[in-house]
Amino acid sequence: MANFVDLRRQVYPYVSGCPEVIIEQAVSQAAREFFRQTQVWRETLPLDVVEGQTAYALPVHTYGTEAFIEEVVRVFRPMPNRQRDEDLYAVPHTSDLPNLGSRPIAFTSPRPDQLLLAPSPVEAETLQAEAVLVPTTTATSIPDHYYEPYAQALLHGAIYELKGQSGHPWFDPNSVTYHGNLFQQYIAEATIRRHQGNVNATQSVRMTPWI
Structure with missing residues (x-):
């Protein structure tokens, strides 16, 4: 099983100062939303x-x-x-x-x-x-064969969740749309691949600016 800790470390530079527990909650929420919509797991x-x-x-x-x-x-x-x-x-x-x-x-x-x-x-x-x-609300990991193809999707989903939290230093309405759109694009790609019977193919990696 692939632990969400690795994703938490990747998310942190985008939301500097955000407590680890809140980042973990955002990663978990992104995972639930991604797998619920795509049905790939x-x-x-x-x-x-x-x-x-x-x-x-x-x-x-x-x-x-x-x-x-x-x-x-x-x-x-x-x-x-x-x-x-x-x-x-x-x-x-x-x-x-x-x-x-x-x-x-x-x-x-x-x-x-x-x-x-x-x-x-x-x-x-x-x-x-x-x-x-x-994933459950208390999940801390997903199977390795789902982490590798979809880690980028979960990364953007978590950043999207965090950047939209008003009242916090990491709140950034300008980048919410950017990461939200990428998250939805990954969801759409994964859904198409599921229909094609290719759920474990690694999704295309996009260079991500620090926003």
Whole structure:
């Protein structure tokens, strides 16, 4: 896991005099906003299906308490002898779940920590659930393979948060727009790459003036 301490050190020259704890909060907030909007932080969780059971609990937190499940975006049946796995289709409401059949073909997630499958399974099997993760408010790190591609995005996001804090010596309305725009550009790039299936490619690095 990559600790936010490294980002805190990079942020400090832009907000000289800002206490470390406030910088850490800004980095954490930028990380939450970035991963919530882009949905690039994903983990596949095994789901042990039990005969006759349609409701399943998912862990509230993952990576200890560093992240939580924001949304389940995919449930699929691994098909090792075929070119593609078999996806269950998502429905928006419990009332839309199908009743007929002998094994689950659809799912819905009323809450991030709950998954409903339908129709009711007649035998046990192991499915896979793909979840979007977001750092918690107390998170101090993210996985290394997400830090390297997106460190610059989090840097600008944290600076944007801090430069907009009126009443403090580091408040600078002139540079808020600059760093905010860069942060949004990184978010847009990461979202496009997610749609292209290339979430871990390092984002383009821009030379950053001291503003």
